Amino acid sequence: MALNLWVTLIAVWLIANASLDTQVVVTGLVLATLISLALSRFSNAYADIRVTPQVLIHSGLYLLVFAQELVRANLHVARLVFSPRIDIHPGIVEIKTRLRSRTGRMVLANSITLTPGTLVVDIDGDSLFVHWIDVEAEDLEGATRAIAERFERHLSVIYG
Amino acid sequence: MSELIGSIIVLAGAVFLFAAGLGVLRMPDSYNRIQTGTKASTLGTILVLLGLCLFHPEWTGKLLLLVLFVLMTNPVSSHALARASHARHVPRTEKTVVDRLEEIEGPGDGA
Known part of the structure; x- marks a missing residue:
């Protein structure tokens, strides 16, 4: 509907x-x-959007996490850009999402792009390929935990 | 007083927008340029709009709507740019440590 x-x-x-x-x-x-x-x-x-009290609570929590990450992302970029030598180790890593709904995955991808040092390049099923300005973990589990975990906790309640 | 606070917030936004512009010039390859261009310009724009809310309180609703639109559309355009760059095999900086997407899709001719 x-x-x-x-x-x-x-x-x-x-x-x-x-x-x-x-x-x-x-x-x-x-x-x-x-x-x-x-x-x-x-x-x-x-x-895909459902409205229940639980969803509203997690939407609020998600907004808080997101705002905090957005500010951190910008301070990170500003520090990189204004430093005399740009010292970065970029790369594209793969992560897996456990979100099922397409809207949920879209919100996750947008959030990842707006947060520190990460940019979603491509999505294939439940795999997201993320460009990372400073690669901290090349393996699937490590990268998933570092990039997606903090959003998925709330998004999985909101979108399922 | 509220105009002074508004001015400071707008100024902070301008600093982030400047960082975005400088990042586009200084970063070594297109992916890293997209990164700085998206993030710093998103917060920069949001801060400028929020600062304007203090100058014109009657515009607050419209300005917050604009913030929402910027938040939804800005990452989408960066996905599109990054995905197109990768599909066209735009060269990466030699500092790159890993490219899982290329391992799966196969290397291009670097054209």
């Missing part, structure tokens, strides 16, 4: 317009209905 998409679209529309005029609300309702009906035939990405 496209209900999740519909709710998201309405929320975005109302925030972007910052008004509750009848005209604005009616236009938003019509547009959101048309768009979610049209898109629900092509994609079920939004159907």
Whole structure:
């Protein structure tokens, strides 16, 4: 069902317009209905989103972990860039995810890209190929633990 | 007062955006350039937008929406760039220690 998409679209529309005029609300309702009906035939990405108290708690925890990692990633990049000699040991490693849903994997890949020294290059099934600016572990288990573990703990509850 | 704090946050964002630009110039190969370009510019943009929230509190909702869009689209564009680079066998820096993806897909001619 496209209900999740519909709710998201309405929320975005109302925030972007910052008004509750009848005209604005009616236009938003019509547009959101048309768009979610049209898109629900092509994609079920939004159907993976469930809303339960547990999911909300872990979404909050996940946001905290993510914000912290984002700041660390930027300090790491700034330190690298402003240092007189760039001393890096880059490489592409493989990691395995235990997330089943495609939306969950997408969120995981995006999170990995935005966090310190890692960039997802390719996804093949449950394998993610990650470019790592300073390779700490070349083996599958070590790399998975270092890169994906802290996100997966929360994402596996949110998306299953 | 809130304008002063806003200015400082915008300035901090500008410093990160500068780091992103400098990183693109200084890093040895395209993958590492994509790395610095994505991360520093994401936080830089977010800080500039958050600083603007303090200047124009009535824009806060829209600015937070923009933060959300930046967070969702920025990594996607870097995946696309990195994946295309690897598929085209864009050369890596000689500092590279391992490339598991090439071990699986086979080496290219380096073209």
